Every structure is written in structure tokens, then in C-alpha cells.
Amino acid sequence: MSQLNYTINGNDLQYIKIILEPGQEAIAEQGAMMYVDKHIVVDTILGDGSSSRMGGIGRFWNALKRSFTGESMFSSVYRNTSNKPQTIAIAAPSPGEIIPINLSEHGGMIICQKGAYIAGELGQRIQLAFQKRLRVGFFGGEGFIMQKISGQGVVFIHASGTLKEVVLMPDDELKIDTGCLVGMSSTVRYDIKYTGKLKNSLFGGEGLFYATVSGPGKVWIQSLPMNRLSKVLMSAALTGSSSRSSWMGKFYLLAVILVAIATVYNKP
Amino acid sequence: MNNGVSILLFGPELPSAGELTTCLIEQDRIYLPAYKQNVNFSELEARVGSFDHNQLQLFWQHQDQGWLLMPANPDAQKTLVKLLPKKEVAGLGKWKRATLGQSLVWKSIAYSLCSLALLAVLVIWQYDTAVSWVAGRVPLATEYKIGESVLTSLKTQTSLIDKGVAVDAVKKIGDRLTNGSPYKYQWHLSNDPAINAFALPGGIVIVNKGLLEKADSANEVAGVLAHEIQHVEQRHALKNMITSSGIAAAVLLVLGDANAVMMIMAHQVSAQYFSRQAESDADMKGIALLNKSKIDTQGMVTFFKKMQEAFKGKANGPEWMSSHPDTANRIQAIENYIKDHPCTDCDRLKWDKKVILASLEKKKPR
Numbered sequence: 001m002s003q004l005n006y007t008i009n010g011n012d013l014q015y016i017k018i019i020l021e022p023g024q025e026a027i028a029e030q031g032a033m034m035y036v037d038k039h040i041v042v043d044t045i046l047g048d049g050s051s052s053r054m055g056g057i058g059r060f061w062n063a064l065k066r067s068f069t070g071e072s073m074f075s076s077v078y079r080n081t082s083n084k085p086q087t088i089a090i091a092a093p094s095p096g097e098i099i100p101i102n103l104s105e106h107g108g109m110i111i112c113q114k115g116a117y118i119a120g121e122l123g124q125r126i127q128l129a130f131q132k133r134l135r136v137g138f139f140g141g142e143g144f145i146m147q148k149i150s151g152q153g154v155v156f157i158h159a160s161g162t163l164k165e166v167v168l169m170p171d172d173e174l175k176i177d178t179g180c181l182v183g184m185s186s187t188v189r190y191d192i193k194y195t196g197k198l199k200n201s202l203f204g205g206e207g208l209f210y211a212t213v214s215g216p217g218k219v220w221i222q223s224l225p226m227n228r229l230s231k232v233l234m235s236a237a238l239t240g241s242s243s244r245s246s247w248m249g250k251f252y253l254l255a256v257i258l259v260a261i262a263t264v265y266n267k268p
Numbered sequence: 269m270n271n272g273v274s275i276l277l278f279g280p281e282l283p284s285a286g287e288l289t290t291c292l293i294e295q296d297r298i299y300l301p302a303y304k305q306n307v308n309f310s311e312l313e314a315r316v317g318s319f320d321h322n323q324l325q326l327f328w329q330h331q332d333q334g335w336l337l338m339p340a341n342p343d344a345q346k347t348l349v350k351l352l353p354k355k356e357v358a359g360l361g362k363w364k365r366a367t368l369g370q371s372l373v374w375k376s377i378a379y380s381l382c383s384l385a386l387l388a389v390l391v392i393w394q395y396d397t398a399v400s401w402v403a404g405r406v407p408l409a410t411e412y413k414i415g416e417s418v419l420t421s422l423k424t425q426t427s428l429i430d431k432g433v434a435v436d437a438v439k440k441i442g443d444r445l446t447n448g449s450p451y452k453y454q455w456h457l458s459n460d461p462a463i464n465a466f467a468l469p470g471g472i473v474i475v476n477k478g479l480l481e482k483a484d485s486a487n488e489v490a491g492v493l494a495h496e497i498q499h500v501e502q503r504h505a506l507k508n509m510i511t512s513s514g515i516a517a518a519v520l521l522v523l524g525d526a527n528a529v530m531m532i533m534a535h536q537v538s539a540q541y542f543s544r545q546a547e548s549d550a551d552m553k554g555i556a557l558l559n560k561s562k563i564d565t566q567g568m569v570t571f572f573k574k575m576q577e578a579f580k581g582k583a584n585g586p587e588w589m590s591s592h593p594d595t596a597n598r599i600q601a602i603e604n605y606i607k608d609h610p611c612t613d614c615d616r617l618k619w620d621k622k623v624i625l626a627s628l629e630k631k632k633p634r
Contacts, residue, residue, distance in 0.1 A: 107276070107285045111319045132370055133321055146319075170278045170327055171334035185285060187276070187338065189317045189325075214317075216278035216286065216336055 004121060004154050005085075006100065014098045015091040016119060016156055020080040026088060028119035030072040034089040039082030044074050048126050065128045069147045070115025077122060090119045095229070096160035099220065101183070102153070106218060109150040111190075112183035113142050116157040117149055124151030139192050139209045141178025141225075148186075157183060161224030168215030175210040179225040185217035272301070273344045273351075279335040288340060293351040298326075298337075305330070309352070314359035322367050324348060326357070388518075399507045399514075406506055408450060408470070414505075415470030419456075428474065429457040433627040437619050438475055441490045445497055445561050446471075453497075457628065463578060467496040469505040477628055482574060486617035487567025494554035494561075494568070502553065504546040511542050544593045551598055555605050564614040565606050572599045 004026060006018045015034050018026050027049065036042065047066050052058030063073040080086045092098050098118065101110060111129050129148035131137040137144035149155050159182040166174060168188065175193065184190060192209040213219045272290035277300065292299040298307045307328050317325035317338060324345055325338045339345035354360050391398050422428065429435060439455045446453050451471035461478040468474070473496050475489075483489045499505070512535050519530060551568075558565045576595045592598075 105283070105285055129319060131319075132374065134373065167284050169280070169334055170336035184319070187278075187286065187318055187323075187325075189315070189321065190319060191321075216284065218284050 006154070006156075008098050008100070008156075012095050012097075013092065014096075014158075015089050016098055017087060017089050018078075018119075019085050019087050020078065021085055022080055022083045025077055025079045025122045026119060027075055027077050027122050027124070028088075028090045029117060030074055030076055032090045032093065032118055033076065033078075034091040036078060036088045037086035039080060039084070040086050040088055041079045041081050043077040043079065045077055046074055048075060048124065049077065049122060050125050062127070066126050068145055069126065069128050071117060071126060071147075090156075092118065092158045094158075094160050094226065096158055096222070096224075097163040098156050098158045099163050099165070100154045100156055101220075103149065103155055104152055106185040107187065108152065109148065109186040110155075110183050111186060111188075112147040112149060112157055113159065113181065114145060114147060116159055116182055117147055118156050118158045120149070120155035121151070121153035124149060124153065124155055133191070136190060136192050136211075139178065139207075140181075140190065140211050142181060142211075157220070159220075159222040160226045160229055161222040164221045164223070166219050166221060168213065168217055168219060170216045172216075173212055173214040174219065174221075175212055176219075176221055178207055178209060178211045179227060180221050180223075181211055181213065182220040182222045184213055184219040187215075188217035188219055189214045273347050274340040275337045275344065275348075276340050277303075277335070277337050279330075280333045286338070291337060293348075296356070300337075307335075309356040310358075312357045314352075314357055314363040316363055316366050321370060324363060399510050402510050403503045403506045406503075411503065411506060412452075412470035415468040415472045418468045419454075419472050422474070426458050426460060429459070429628070430454070432457075434480065434624040437486075437624050438489065438493070441486060441563075441617060442473065442493055442497070444563070445490065445494055445557055447561070449497075449501065451500055453500075459628070463575065465492050465496050467499040467505075469500065469503070471500050473497065473500070480621075480624060480628070482578070483571060483621075485567055485570075486619035487564050488571040488574075489567075489619070490558065490563050490617055491554070491565070491568030491571050494557045494563075495550045498550040498553040498557060499546065502546070502549060504550065508539060508542050508546070512539060547592050548598070548601065551602060552605060555602060555609075559609060559611045559614065562611070562614050564616050565602075565611060569599060569602055569606070572602065 004018055004024075005021070006016055008014055008016050020026060020040070027045075030044075033042070046059055047063030050059075050062070052062055054061070067073045078088045103110065103124070117126055125148075127148040127150070129146040131140070131142070131144045131146065149157075163182060168174065178192070181190070191212050191214070193212045194209055195207070272292050275289060275291050276286035277289050277291075278284075278286045289300065289302045292301065296309050298309070298312070299305070300307070307330075311328045313327045315325040315327055317323040323338055325336055327334060327336045329335070339348050349360075349364070352360060354364070419428075434457050435455055438457065442453055442455050449471075453471040453473060456472065456474045457480075458474050458476050460476040461481075462476055463478045463482045465473065465475040465479050473493065475492070479492060480489065483492075515535065516531055523530065555565050555568060558568065572595060576599065579595070
């Protein structure tokens with residue numbers, strides 16, 4: 001399959017524009033479409049469209065498992081049926097960044113946080129990666145379930161905030177705040193480490209544990225995890241409804257009027 | 269020794285996803301033919317790698333730069349683990365323990381879940397035996413105490429009569445039925461006009477005035493008493509409590525935190541189911557008791573028929589929602605039992621209904 005021809009547009013609220021050659025196909029998660037050209041046929045398939053040894057039941061089971069990784073059970077396939085290049089545009093579901101990852105450069109497999117996948121080439125598989133270390137599952141910030149994306153070609157993943165790619169050499173280790181990890185290549189070891197000082201863990205605001213990733217391989221880190229963003233927005237939404245400044249303003253206005261009335265009455 | 273294990277090599281100026289190559293395991297070192305590089309076993313350090321924490325990674329320093337190799341596939345990993353001497357490669361023993369420990373953790377989780385499920389199935393299957401066993405652990409004194417406390421709270425709501433002609437009449441029938449029982453029975457009458465009688469744990473039986481009015485013969489009263497006595501003898505109230513707490517514990521285990529609505533629903537359904545079971549049980553054992561005490565069993569049937577008449581036309585939902593089994597079914601079951609166990613030498617009891625009722629009337633104004 002020929003390489004996808006794509007551009008990623010926008011700054012913080014991004015979308016991918018993919019130009020499909022005649023007969024070329026792309027796959028995206030449900031509900032991510034922004035617009036498509038006239039000759040694009042949109043099709044819905046179960047799961048990631050991969051076949052299973054168990055036939056229909058196996059495919060359904062795979063789709064069900066996939067639905068636990070933050071994706072829907074079905075996905076959309078966009079196929080160019082004309083003989084001219086056609087455009088499709090797929091948008092990110094929340095503020096943040098979309099990054100393309102060429103799976104072939106990462107040994108054909110990466111592990112991502114839940115719901116990171118948005119689009120890719122047909123034939124890629126989105127599977128459930130279960131965290132086998134209990135402590136990492138409980139305290140690592142990503143839970144027990146992550147996404148295993150395997151196959152060839154480009155896959156687009158999305159996370160809120162700005163995404164940073166870090167290359168880890170064999171002896172490198174990175175401490176990450178739990179929840180900031182978006183993805184990693186399959187060779188990366190993901191673990192947790194106690195922050196070390198009780199003072200840090202109680203008052204430092206970083207929690208009891210760091211997530212650590214050690215090389216070799218690549219990791220992707222997000223600057224603003226969704227739960228942090230939603231926490232800020234939520235508190236702003238709650239306090240914003242009863243705006244304190246306007247209440248103070250009214251009080252000030254009342255005081256001015258009272259003073260004015262008083263001066264008028266005291267005139268003679 | 270062999271012709272190479274396929275590995276992924278990581279190092280400076282190599283792709284970040286690693287370079288696929290082969291290595292040879294020699295006497296005391298690893299040889300990388302593609303790079304003409306030798307690594308002594310003593311320089312190596314084994315690490316646990318990858319997302320699943322089951323991959324072997326071998327790290328070493330070469331000219332102040334870190335190098336690492338890992339088997340490219342599970343088969344290669346097996347060969348590597350087999351070929352490398354555990355003592356000479358630092359951390360290899362630890363690696364083996366770590367990966368083994370992890371699989372042990374999951375195996376033990378799986379086994380304990382399986383055995384829990386097995387236990388649950390066993391308990392459900394042998395439910396009656398299990399509950400009876402637990403009930404058997406509770407001493408009679410405890411049961412008696414529960415009954416007493418319920419009786420005390422009942423006394424604040426309704427006026428109970430525990431002396432007089434009517435109580436004596438009931439006691440006479442009751443004593444005949446409870447001959448040889450480990451329980452010490454108490455007989456009470458209530459001024460409630462509803463047709464009902466009930467038993468508290470520990471042998472406290474309360475008969476409503478309404479029931480005495482409705483009954484035409486002492487045998488009918490005896491039928492009801494036999495039923496209530498069996499509730500006491502079979503420890504139904506206690507078993508019901510055990511079932512409820514068992515279900516509450518199960519709900520708590522399965523759902524983690526059980527909210528009140530779930531608990532109440534579970535309790536209701538179980539209590540109703542248990543109640544129907546208990547009623548049928550008390551019916552059957554009640555007739556057996558009547559037979560044993562040589563009291564004519566027809567009274568029970570006629571009284572149930574009267575109950576059926578009395579409640580005819582009143583909507584009572586489907587059977588599974590009710591605390592009592594369908595009356596028609598109960599009558600059918602009782603009649604079947606009587607047909608199978610005819611009692612030839614059973615006799616009819618005598619009572620003076622007028623005197624009894626009159627004695628109750630006198631006490632009423634209060």
C-alpha cells in the first residue's frame with residue numbers, strides 16, 4: 001500500500017487532511033469525520049476490520065475488547081472510488097495535538113493510552129494491552145488497560161496538550177508525572193517509582209508516585225492530560241457562574257449613590 | 269555452539285527501534301558478527317524490559333556508551349535464557365525471579381477467583397445444608413433472646429393477652445403439638461381482628477383474635493398452630509437472617525460498594541423467596557406434626573379454604589413477588605400429603621368457642 005499523503009492543520013484544535021489516491025483507503029474512529037470529498041465512500045466495519053481465526057464471533061469479541069480501550073466497537077473506512085485524488089478531513093475530538101507515527105519505524109507496534117488512536121491505514125490492529133504489573137496498573141496513571149496499535153504505515157494518535165516525543169537511549173530513564181504518558185514503543189519499560197520523600201508526596205502536588213519509562217525506544221508525553229484540563233475547566237465553570245467582581249461592583253455603585261443622596265440632603 | 273540468536277540491537281547511531289541482527293553465544297562472551305564486537309558475560313547486566321515486563325534486555329557499556337540487546341522473538345528469548353549462565357550475567361537470576369513472580373501473582377489471582385467461584389457454586393448448590401449448618405451453630409438461648417426482644421417491641425404496639433380461658437385453650441392444643449420439643453413455648457393472644465398467627469424465634473407463638481373468630485373447630489386452630497410451630501422448630505427466622513446477611517456480603521463482594529437500593533432489593537427478593545420456601549416447608553412439616561400428635565388433619569385444609577374465600581377478589585400480584593405461596597397451591601399440596609399419609613386413629617379436638625370469644629370480649633375495653 002502506498003504511503004498516505006497527509007497534512008495536519010490547526011494549532012491546538014487540529015484536524016488531519018488526507019489525500020487519498022484512487023482506490024486508496026483510510027480508517028478512522030467513529031464520529032471523527034469533518035468532511036470528505038464527493039467520491040469518497042464511507043463504510044462502517046466491525047472493530048479494526050481484521051479477520052479472526054474464530055470467524056464472526058472472534059471478530060465480534062475483538063471488537064468488544066477494543067471497545068474497552070476507549071474506542072467504539074465500529075470504525076469508519078473511507079475509500080476513494082473515483083479515478084482522481086480525493087480529500088478527507090478527520091478532526092481531533094478535543095483540544096490537543098495529533099501526531100503521525102510511522103509504525104514501521106517502531107518495530108511495528110506501539111502502546112498508547114486509552115482512546116489515543118484516531119485514524120490510520122487499513123490493516124492496522126487496535127488491541128487491548130493489559131497491564132500485568134499490579135502496582136503500575138493501580139498507580140501508573142494509565143490504569144490497567146491501554147491500546148496496542150500494531151501493523152504498518154502511519155497511525156495518527158491524539159492527546160490533549162502539546163505532545164513531546166522523547167527518544168530514550170538504552171540507559172536513559174525519564175520520570176513522568178502519572179497521566180502524562182501518551183504512548184511508547186513496545187521495547188520501553190514502563191514502571192512507577194515512589195517520589196521518595198513524604199513531604200513531596202503530601203505537599204508537592206505530584207502524588208505518591210512518578211511514572212518512569214526506561215529505554216531503549218521512544219515515548220510520547222502530553223503537556224496537559226485530559227483530567228487536569230477538565231479539573232481546571234470544572235472549577236472555573238463552578239466559580240464563574242456567581243461572578244464575584246460584579247457583586248462587588250453593585251455594592252460599590254450602591255455606596256456611591258448613598259453618598260450622593262447624603263450630600264444632596266446635607267446641602268442646606 | 270549454535271548459529272546465532274536473532275536479536276534487536278540498540279546503541280549509539282542505531283535506529284531507535286533497534287537493529288535486527290544475530291548474536292553468537294560463546295564460552296564466556298556474546299559475539300556480534302555484524303559489528304565484530306565481543307561482550308564478556310561479566311560486563312552484561314540483565315534487565316526486565318517491555319510493556320509486559322517479561323522481556324530480557326542485556327545492557328552493557330562500551331566506550332562510555334550504553335548498548336543493549338534484546339531477543340527479537342519469544343523463541344530467541346528462550347534460547348538466550350537457556351544459553352546464558354545464570355551466575356555470570358549480573359541480574360539474570362533476578363530477572364528470572366521477577367518474571368516468575370509476576371506470572372505467579374496472576375496465577376494466584378486466577379486460582380483464588382476460581383476457588384471463590386467454585387465455593388459460591390457449592391454454597392448455592394448445597395444451600396439448605398449450608399444454611400442449616402450455620403443455623404445449627406446458633407444456640408437456643410440466642411434465638412430465645414431475639415424472640416424476647418421482638419416480643420417486647422410488639423407489646424408496645426398491640427395489647428397481648430397471656431392469661432385466661434382463651435390462652436389456656438390455645439395452650440392445650442399447642443402443648444399437645446410441642447410435646448418433646450427442645451423449645452420452651454409461650455402462647456399469646458392478640459386483639460388484632462386480622463386472620464393471622466405468627467411465630468417468633470425461640471418458641472413464642474402469637475394468635476390473633478380474628479383467627480379464633482374465623483375458625484370453626486379446634487382442629488383448624490391446631491392446623492395453624494402446627495404450621496407456626498414448624499416455623500420455630502425449623503428455625504426459619506434465623507435462616508432468613510443468615511440468608512439476608514449472606515446475600516448482603518455477596519453483593520458487597522461483587523459490586524465493591526453496594527448502594528442502599530441494591531441491598532434492599534437483594535434483601536427483598538431473597539426474603540420473599542425464602543419466605544415462600546419456608547411457608548411450604550412449614551405446611552408440609554406441620555401436617556406431619558399433626559399426624560404425629562394424632563390430631564385430625566382435615567382442619568388445616570378447611571382453614572386454608574376459608575382463607576382462600578376471605579382473600580378472594582383481593583388483588584395479590586404474581587406468586588414470585590409474594591411472601592406466601594399461592595393458597596390454591598398450598599391446599600393442593602396439603603391434600604396430596606393427606607391422601608398419601610392417611611391418619612386413621614387421629615381424633616377431633618373439642619373447644620368451647622363461645623366461652624373463649626366471650627373471655628376475649630371482656631378484656632377488650634382498655
